[in-house]
Amino acid sequence: MAVRHYTLDFNLSTPVDSASVVPGLLSVFHEQELTETVHDTNGHGYLATFVGKNGRLVILRVHSHGLVTIDLQCHEGDNFAQLDNLLNALEKKLKVLLSGNITRIKRLPALVRGAKVDRYWPTADGRLVEYDIDEVVYEEDSAYQNIKILHSRQYGNILVLDGDVNLAESDLAYTQAITGNGRENYAGKEVLILGGGDGGILADIYIDQKVIDGCKMHMRRTCGNTLDNLRGDCYQILIQDCVPLLKKYVQEGRTFDYVINDLTAIPISTAPEEDSTWEFLRLILDLSIRVLHPEGKYFTQGNSVNLKEALSLYEEQLGRLSCPVDFCKEVVCVPSYLEQWVFYTAWKK
Amino acid sequence: MAVRHYTLDFNLSTPVDSASVVPGLLSVFHEQELTETVHDTNGHGYLATFVGKNGRLVILRVHSHGLVTIDLQCHEGDNFAQLDNLLNALEKKLKVLLSGNITRIKRLPALVRGAKVDRYWPTADGRLVEYDIDEVVYEEDSAYQNIKILHSRQYGNILVLDGDVNLAESDLAYTQAITGNGRENYAGKEVLILGGGDGGILADIYIDQKVIDGCKMHMRRTCGNTLDNLRGDCYQILIQDCVPLLKKYVQEGRTFDYVINDLTAIPISTAPEEDSTWEFLRLILDLSIRVLHPEGKYFTQGNSVNLKEALSLYEEQLGRLSCPVDFCKEVVCVPSYLEQWVFYTAWKK
Structure with a gap:
């Protein structure tokens, strides 16, 4: 009680x-x-x-x-x-x-306090917010993380990974932002998505089968039928460590028109030299840019617009890659986040 | 302290x-x-x-x-x-x-608790939310209400009337929604706006000079220079009770292509027969539809999508006007509200 x-x-x-x-x-x-x-x-x-x-x-x-x-x-x-x-x-x-x-x-x-259904999921910038959550729809612990799908009256089902609000069925704005807000023409293009279309895998480089299991049942407004099969007419879902895969692509000289990195938000920690999450981020970022076509675009999420220090550290990393890049950013309102979110686009100079 | x-x-x-x-x-x-x-x-x-x-x-x-x-x-x-x-x-x-x-x-x-700058402004559906407010920019008590303009790091200045978050500089989505989300062509049209372009006057039928004073200084990203003069090339701001004005227009047979009612949200109270706010709402609604051109459109805000009872009571009122109307509604994410908001469009049958 x-x-x-x-x-x-x-x-x-x-x-x-x-x-x-x-x-x-x-x-x-x-x-x-x-x-x-x-x-x-x-x-x-x-x-x-x-x-x-x-x-x-x-x-x-x-x-x-x-x-x-x-x-x-x-x-x-x-x-x-x-x-x-x-x-x-x-x-x-x-x-x-x-x-x-x-x-x-x-x-x-x-x-x-102590309710069966917990309604408090603080924002990335550390504010106390109460959601209108009335039901826990799915809960599993995978080898990598705790996975919850919670029902919100106004946002639909919300995917929460290790306590972080990842994506709700209301959040088309997130998917639009991380795919270029309608400014791109994807027809006939080669696209590499890291992290999957389910809302991103936090702090982990594996696509988590249990996240897919939960989302294909409870987040269909977001994923449609794309998660029902691992291979479609024009896509293939690989459930594996993306680092060796990216390294293989680099070695083969394979390039993509778009690389969309939906693996993780920018770490909040501001000690990039010590934190393994930053190291992981730098590794993926560098490999992603290396498999990017010279005219290609790299899309990724940043973090809360209020985490200015973490964002500027990320921008510093963008200046230290093995290929020089330019970038721009956009602030977007993702409905279920209850805070303004930064998205990045990068391209080879 | x-x-x-x-x-x-x-x-x-x-x-x-x-x-x-x-x-x-x-x-x-x-x-x-x-x-x-x-x-x-x-x-x-x-x-x-x-x-x-x-x-x-x-x-x-x-x-x-x-x-x-x-x-x-x-x-x-x-x-x-x-x-x-x-x-x-x-x-x-x-x-x-x-x-x-x-x-x-x-x-x-x-x-x-008890901080000089209060960061807790609950949503219309009664949830506890903390804003990233760092400064009280303006505070006045007018004859009608308490007026605050608070600075949020992510939303810019926010107008708060009697404790209700009214509009922030980030909230272009509100203004777009209450003007038809880009589907209308206003060129050469007659438009009547009740409540002003500053975000709406809650629970009161007067444009409040002190709200204008605060907004024209601290909400310029929202109002531009429109509040600097009460009369422009193609607009006139009247600071007066809108009921006698509407009655005069009805008597004169004057009609408008658009009536935009930005006076107040739908009352949360669900006792429309007893509550004077509902009575006021019905009066304004009826007069507004009467001054609407037969091909005209009436735009207004509703309330939080979660206040289902209040919204359906409002829809009942729409069925009881002296001219029969049809209506549709749209759910919009207004960034600073931290909840999904309903907007209505009505037109004469």
């Missing part, structure tokens, strides 16, 4: 003495049969905890610098109307007690 | 006795000089609070149904590396103590 965690915060223009606030609130707590403990904070404001029936817990803090915070935790099966009333009563009382001194009242949507 | 609130939760496959968990953790708390209070929960699991220096507070709960939750609150000026170490140590110990019984470990980005 999950725990609901409500917060209610008052920012004040001037610090307030807890003696002018706390006594006025106690009646509210006592009405709800909450048992009070006042804690010694060593001069860091007022702190009391209140424990009630059904595992209810309230924490009241009057911080000495002009902030009042209230936490209310209860079990998922509790009487929410009653708890709403409790929070309403506290908010109303505090509005009166702190009248004229309030600069902000903030009551956030409750955090749901 | 703000408070940082960290959470660390362990979901378990089977309930666990606190006696097998708590003693192993105490050394971690004692190393950090935290003073412990164990609370009586009336049989609702184990609950202890730990108070430390600098206003630190830790709450440890071992819920009787197989969930361990840890809260850590500290002041914004505290030593974050030390607190990270504390959480790492707790996570590591718990992994050992609960080994084989863990189904999920969840450590969310810290909630920042």
